[in-house]
Amino acid sequence: MTSKNIAILGGGNLGSSIAKGLVKSGLMTPQQITITNLDLELIQHLHDEDGFNITTDNISAINGAQIVIIAVKPTAARALLNQVKDALGNGEHVVISVISGIKIHDLEEILGDMPIIRAMPNTAIAIQESMTALSFNEKGLTYKQEVSEIFNQLGSTMVIPEAQMPAATVLASCGIAFALRFLRAASQGGIEIGFSSKLSLEIAAQIMKGASKLIIENNSHPEPEIDKVTTPLGVTIKSLNKMEYEGFSSSLIQGVVAGYNKILETES
Ligand SMILES: NC(=O)C1=CN([C@@H]2O[C@H](COP(=O)(O)OP(=O)(O)OC[C@H]3O[C@@H](n4cnc5c(N)ncnc54)[C@H](OP(=O)(O)O)[C@@H]3O)[C@@H](O)[C@H]2O)C=CC1
Ligand SMILES: O=C(O)[C@@H]1CCC=N1
Known part of the structure; x- marks a missing residue:
């Protein structure tokens, strides 16, 4: 449990996911977290259902916090x-920016020489299953252990040179959407071969969880795990070869690279 308060400026998809993850992890109570949005109605449910403080006033949120997440x-x-x-310039705050495509140097140009950390999580942070990349400026390094410990409670964490942040954005943050698209496609295939939509989705989600756990818990690589499934003359290899013929792996790789090229246009 941390005694610090957090302000999350811009409570949207990611900001609210972070807030929920912080509470789910037991690190903070909802009362320690203030979430802002220009439109209070959009975040009213975060107060009514989850107990977070909400406001449209970014400055008052900052004044009541030691850690400020910009989202x-x-x-x-x-x-x-x-x-x-100006509210951040009094030496009392650490800024964590999750904004994609804006570099620490650009943040420093506006905010001045203060502790700044770039974090690149994904929306599974709400359930403590994010893969989060972290980069620190010089003053931010003072908080490396503290901030790493917070994000470690919200999934896995990697500290990377900032030059790798565009790659982390695509693979770790956008990647959850790529994985979900696989899941959707697999469940659609399942419906075509006879399962109800609900059961098909349940099967697809569970195979994805199982596949991930095989890699993570066994410290394994996909190919030996795939070899264990592909019976000679069997069904799996027939399906896999058809998928590869239709460009399955290639389209994923090209999609990752397209996203990377897109973010390099802004972050260079
Ligand atoms: N979504 C994701 O999975 C990830 C997102 N990111 C990055 O995180 C950031 C947030 O993304 P996401 O949560 O999807 O965005 P959202 O648009 O869902 O959330 C941001 C919210 O902040 C509001 N807002 C805008 N200006 C202000 C302001 N001055 N004060 C307070 N609130 C404001 C926005 O309102 P309005 O819509 O009216 O402008 C919006 O409701 C982006 O920079 C994104 O690149 C990084 C990793 C993953
Ligand atoms: O799509 C985007 O640009 C943001 C960055 C990472 C995830 N969502």
Whole structure:
């Protein structure tokens, strides 16, 4: 349990997921977390259902917190940063930015020389299953252990050079959407071969969980695990070869690279 308070500026998809993960992990109570949004109605449910403090006032949220997570869309970032920079300048705050495509150097240009950490989680942070990348500026390094410990409670964490942040954004953050698209496609195939939509999705989700656990818990690689499934003259290899003929692996790889090229356009 941490005694610090957190302000999450921009309570949307990711900001609210982080807040929920922090409470689920037992690290914080909802009363220690203040979530902001320009439209209070959008986050009212986070107060009513989960007990978080909510406000439209970014400055008052910052004043009541020691850790400030900035979670607005990249297009809204500069306006927000300029609005809050004076409130962050008193030496009492650590900033954690989850904004994609905005580098520490750009954040420092607006906020000045203060502890700044870039974090790149994914939405599974809400259930403590994120893969989160962290990069620190020099002053942020003072908080490396503390911040790493927080994100370790919310899934797995990797500390990386900032130059790898675009790659982490695609594979670790967007990646959850890629995995979910696999899951959806698998369940659609399941419906075509006779399962109800509900059961098909349940099967697809469980195979994905099982596959992930085989790799994580056995410290294994997919190929030997696949070899264990592919009976000679059997069904699995027939399906896999058809999938590969249709471009399965290649389309995933090209999708990852396309996302990477897209983010390099902004973060260079
Ligand atoms: N979603 C994800 O899985 C991930 C997102 N990210 C990054 O995290 C950031 C947030 O993404 P996401 O949660 O999806 O975005 P959302 O749009 O869902 O959430 C941001 C919220 O902040 C609000 N907002 C805008 N300006 C302000 C302001 N000045 N003060 C308070 N609130 C404001 C937005 O309102 P409005 O819509 O009206 O502008 C919106 O409701 C992005 O930079 C994204 O790149 C990183 C990793 C994963
Ligand atoms: O799609 C996006 O741009 C953001 C960055 C990582 C996940 N979502």
